Amino acid sequence: xxxxxxxxxxxxxxxxxxxxxxxxxxxxxxxxxxxxxxxxxxxxxxxxxxxxxxxxxxxxxxxxxxxxxxx
Numbered sequence: 006x007x008x009x010x011x012x013x014x015x016x017x018x019x020x021x022x023x024x025x026x027x028x029x030x031x032x033x034x035x036x037x038x039x040x041x042x043x044x045x046x047x048x049x050x051x052x053x054x055x056x057x058x059x060x061x062x063x064x065x066x067x068x069x070x071x072x073x074x075x076x
Contacts (some may be wrong), residue, residue, distance in 0.1 A: 006068050006069065006070040007068070007070070008029060008066055008069075009025050009026065009029070009069075010029035010064065012041075012064045014045075014046070015058070015062055017055060018055025020053070020055050024051060029066060033066070039064075042064065043061070046060070046061065
């Protein structure tokens with residue numbers, strides 16, 4: 006099963022920006038993820054076309070599994 010951590014931010018233009026991390030740790034906590042998101046904002050690590058990231062909106066882990074029927 007493929008897992009992806011999706012961190013959603015708001016940029017300076019008020020638009021949502023999603024940053025995805027493939028294969029996150031299974032035991033991630035809300036505290037760890039919010040601290041990482043705050044660090045990305047504070048250090049201005051990513052800039053979108055509408056400006057810097059200014060606020061965190063949320064985070065989720067998306068799991069995707071593939072089951073082969075034949076072939």
